[in-house]
Amino acid sequence: MIEANTIKKAETTAIEKRNIEIAKKMLIKGKPLDEIIEFTDLTEEQIKELKTEL
Numbered sequence: 001m002i003e004a005n006t007i008k009k010a011e012t013t014a015i016e017k018r019n020i021e022i023a024k025k026m027l028i029k030g031k032p033l034d035e036i037i038e039f040t041d042l043t044e045e046q047i048k049e050l051k052t053e054l
Contacts, residue, residue: 020046
């Protein structure tokens with residue numbers, strides 16, 4: 001049986017991956033940094049790193 005902790009970790013990872021994808025789309029659309037932070041809960045540093053990858 002899968003432990004609750006393992007399930008929670010998987011859920012958290014999936015949510016973070018989805019937020020990264022949303023942030024990438026927002027960056028491509030030219031959305032402002034503060035808006036991306038608000039909608040994705042990513043840090044400014046994470047978003048700046050994503051921007052360099054695009």
